[in-house]
Amino acid sequence: xxxxxxxxxxxxxxxxxxxxxxxxxxxxxxxxxxxxxxxxxxxxxxxxxxxxxxxxxxxxxxxxxxxxxxxxxxxxxxxxxxxxxxxxxxxxxxxxxxxxxxxxxxxxxxxxxxxxxxxxxxxxxxxxxxxxxxxxxxxxxxxxxxxxxxxxxxxxxxxxxxxxxxxxxxxxxxxxxxxxxxxxxxxxxxxxxxxxxxxxxxxxxxxxxxxxxxxxxxxxxxxxxxxxxxxxxxxxxxxxxxxxxxxxxxxxxxxxxxxxxxxxxxxxxxxxxxxxxxxxxxxxxxxxxxxxxxxxxxxxxxxxxxxxxxxxxxxxxxxxxxxxxxxxxxxxxxxxxxxxxxxxxxxxxxxxxxxxxxxxxxxxxxxxxxxxxxxxxxxxxxxxxxxxxxxxxxxxxxxxxxxxxxxxxxxxxxxxxxxxxxxxxxxxxxxxxxxxxxxxxxxxxxxxxxxxxxxxxxxxxxxxxxxxxxxxxxxxxxxxxxxxxxxxxxxxxx
Numbered sequence: 001x002x003x004x005x006x007x008x009x010x011x012x013x014x015x016x017x018x019x020x021x022x023x024x025x026x027x028x029x030x031x032x033x034x035x036x037x038x039x040x041x042x043x044x045x046x047x048x049x050x051x052x053x054x055x056x057x058x059x060x061x062x063x064x065x066x067x068x069x070x071x072x073x074x075x076x077x078x079x080x081x082x083x084x085x086x087x088x089x090x091x092x093x094x095x096x097x098x099x100x101x102x103x104x105x106x107x108x109x110x111x112x113x114x115x116x117x118x119x120x121x122x123x124x125x126x127x128x129x130x131x132x133x134x135x136x137x138x139x140x141x142x143x144x145x146x147x148x149x150x151x152x153x154x155x156x157x158x159x160x161x162x163x164x165x166x167x168x169x170x171x172x173x174x175x176x177x178x179x180x181x182x183x184x185x186x187x188x189x190x191x192x193x194x195x196x197x198x199x200x201x202x203x204x205x206x207x208x209x210x211x212x213x214x215x216x217x218x219x220x221x222x223x224x225x226x227x228x229x230x231x232x233x234x235x236x237x238x239x240x241x242x243x244x245x246x247x248x249x250x251x252x253x254x255x256x257x258x259x260x261x262x263x264x265x266x267x268x269x270x271x272x273x274x275x276x277x278x279x280x281x282x283x284x285x286x287x288x289x290x291x292x293x294x295x296x297x298x299x300x301x302x303x304x305x306x307x308x309x310x311x312x313x314x315x316x317x318x319x320x321x322x323x324x325x326x327x328x329x330x331x332x333x334x335x336x337x338x339x340x341x342x343x344x345x346x347x348x349x350x351x352x353x354x355x356x357x358x359x360x361x362x363x364x365x366x367x368x369x370x371x372x373x374x375x376x377x378x379x380x381x382x383x384x385x386x387x388x389x390x391x392x393x394x395x396x397x398x399x400x401x402x403x404x405x406x407x408x409x410x411x412x413x414x415x416x417x418x419x420x421x422x423x424x425x426x427x428x429x430x431x432x433x434x435x436x437x438x439x440x441x442x443x444x445x446x447x448x449x450x451x452x453x454x455x456x457x458x459x460x461x462x463x464x465x466x467x468x469x470x471x472x473x474x475x476x477x478x479x480x481x482x483x484x485x486x487x488x489x490x491x492x493x494x
Contacts, residue, residue, distance in 0.1 A: 029135045031063035032127060039124040040067060041115040043074050044085050044108070050078050053125035061132040066099050070108070086112050133171065140167055166331050169338075208344045208387055209259030211248020213488045214475045218464055219423060221259055222249075222344060222387035226468075227378045229350075229417055231392040231406065232427035233399070237460060238391050239270065239348050240278070240484040241427055245389065246346045247279055250316040253343070261343020262315040264336045266329060268352035272318040278484055283307040287482040315340070326353050326376045333384060342386055347377070349391035350417070371416035378420045392417060394426075404433050408465050424466040429479060431456045459489060 062068035077084040086108040093099040207221040232238040252260025281288035284303040381388040406426040439445040460479040478487040
């Protein structure tokens with residue numbers, strides 16, 4: 001008889017499964033009460049030992065509730081400059097029901113008498129903390145299972161995955177963001193090391209290169225933990241500039257040259273295919289507009305294949321999910337860094353993000369929402385220790401002025417963009433505006449206009465309006481509109 005159809009097999013399998021489930025239910029969460037008691041005894045014996053463990057251990061990390069309460073009481077007394085021992089703690093616990101169940105104040109005396117060693121207190125703290133993380137991991141797994149079993153139209157499965165991943169990452173990195181005090185000597189050593197790195201590089205930059213010589217000179221490269229805002233009116237080329245910078249940094253990594261790195265690009269406006277078409281057009285020297293409309297010839301394809309082979313391993317990762325929340329963006333950026341590494345993050349563009357914490361009418365809360373988004377992006381730059389470039393729109397006030405060059409006051413919807421950013425740069429192309437002012441031909445005004453157009457043709461300005469750690473000013477760039485490509489401008493023949 002086929003074993004798959006044998007009912008006895010099913011009974012055996014069922015019984016084995018039931019037995020296994022019973023064993024799982026009987027398992028207790030990982031803990032070590034002896035280590036907890038030994039640590040408390042060491043603290044009661046020598047209060048100075050508290051300084052060795054207070055940075056990694058909190059009351060909630062103890063499995064036994066009463067141990068957590070004793071630890072907190074010890075900490076409170078020590079931080080107030082008082083002695084913490086069985087006598088001074090007695091009054092704290094005479095009325096405590098949990099301690100009474102453990103034997104009352106006599107339990108404190110038992111702890112003192114159970115002292116093993118003060119030398120191993122750091123090891124005890126690390127063990128208690130590790131077991132706490134394991135219990136949290138078990139709770140997280142149970143919550144994930146329970147959430148998955150609970151159907152909800154408002155919370156799709158993808159959102160449950162992001163929530164679980166967020167909690168898992170928070171659990172993995174808990175305590176890492178709280179660095180505490182850093183001795184000045186260590187900070188000074190890091191500063192000198194950065195200066196030495198910049199000195200040894202031909203480009204004299206620290207961090208990630210933009211691939212544009214003059215911008216690198218002004219900014220010193222894109223520095224870790226910096227939030228860089230690139231803003232401009234429509235058709236100025238802010239997306240093109242951000243794409244160029246991302247591509248240049250990724251290609252530098254591919255060629256193993258200085259200042260390169262892994263780049264994550266969140267494109268909330270354009271698809272990944274459109275971005276790839278732009279980069280293909282730049283490298284192949286063919287207009288992206290012609291590629292899109294199919295106005296190419298057979299001779300173009302060998303160029304496309306050569307470029308494709310060259311860039312196949314480019315460490316540039318594009319996420320074109322529309323209408324992302326800032327929390328989902330943070331989760332995906334963390335995931336990218338964990339899987340492939342991350343050296344630069346680009347977001348196109350800031351106003352297309354939304355925050356899940358701001359409720360009410362969008363128009364009434366938009367300023368508050370943008371403020372929260374920029375704070376989170378700055379926090380993300382510090383947390384991941386990478387530069388974050390976020391593109392931003394400008395208000396229409398620019399169009400009402402004779403001089404169309406943007407100013408900080410033109411940043412749309414929130415002053416917090418200027419406040420939170422380490423660098424604010426504006427993309428400006430005078431050629432765009434001047435080309436729309438063409439006067440009648442064969443006139444003096446037309447000749448003047450033509451001379452001006454010849455002067456500003458294929459040029460752009462990157463206006464550094466704010467730089468927290470450096471000068472402000474204007475960088476002249478070359479811009480080829482057909483290829484949407486920025487490059488260094490030859491100033492000697494300009």
